[in-house]
Amino acid sequence: MATSICEKLRAGLVTHSAEACEAAAAAFARTLPPDTTLALHGDLGVGKTTFVRGLARGLGIREPVTSPTFSLYSLYRSVAEGQPPRTLLHLDAYRIETAAEVEALLLEDFLISPWILAIEWPEKIADWLPASTQHLTLSINPADHSHSIRLHSHAER
Helix, strand or coil: CCCCHHHHHHHCEEECCHHHHHHHHHHHHCCCCCCEEEEEECCCCCCHHHHHHHHHHHCCCCCCCCCCCCCCEEEEECCCCCCCCCEEEEEECCCCCCHHHHHHCCHHHCCCCCEEEEEECHHHHHHHCCCCCEEEEEEECCCCCCEEEEEECHHHC
16 A cells, blocks of 8 residues: 555655655645645755745646745745635744734735645744644755655644
8 A cells, every 4th residue: 555645754754856855745735634734844954945835836836936034925826727726825934033923914814715824934933823733844864965854743843
């Protein structure tokens, strides 16, 4: 029996290229229920934005996906034929200090079901995250420069 992408991510998926990371994220995106929040943990340069780029592809979003570091967030809408449009909201919380600052962004105005909210640097706004948030930790193995992606519950953090 084939192992699902979620099982692979829970075990810790190792990728050796940006393309492999994006492919894993695209497969994962297709399994996500509507209205899901994803917390992407990891140091600078581990591939968080690359993972979001893959999520976008999996949702049918074709426009370029870049880091929203300076704009704080980016909004994308899917255009997959024969499927209802989905919204991907990509938030970079690096420069946010409090949950009140997140509230001031009025993100809920953009979260029109079905949506996916992907948050980089979620530890900065941990008190704001919904209890149902799915957490992914991305890291780099210094020995061979491979990337690891692990899906886990908040309790495992």
